[in-house]
Amino acid sequence: MRPGATVTVALEPRPTGSWPQPRSSNPMLAIVTSTATDSKGVTRVTVRAARTGAVTITWGPQSAPVFTLRLSVAAYPVQ
Template sequence: MTHRPQDATVRQVRLRAGGTVTVMLLPSPDRPWPQPRSSSPMVATIMSAVTESDGTARITIRGARTGVATVSWGDSFTLRLDVAAYQVQ
């Protein structure tokens, strides 16, 4: 998924347990993206977080087990994850 600075500050995604989602945060003209933080690393594990020289941030998150968690980048962007035990359509 790609997020632009002008997009909504909260998005939601559903994953099956064991699945991953990669988030690409396009450069913000105001400030660099802060490091992501998971509200529940047991549910949503941040596997990698890299900021490129142009300010683009790429983050891979794994739905480690069923449950609900948020991954946030300060007050700039929040991703709500719903991790399910079954295949998500």
């Protein structure tokens, strides 16, 4: 993705409860801009890329995340 772009992740309900709060490994590169859970239990999280580089968004403890999203932010289209 490119700087300024956003991605929204839709997470299905978990049988063990709600999703943990997401964390960016480097908020200078990408930041979680919104998180919301609807009446059906689906959680939507939007992440905005700020600068070029690689960043990881994790849900749960860093040592054993429940879910991991890895993003590469490039200044130009990558094929």
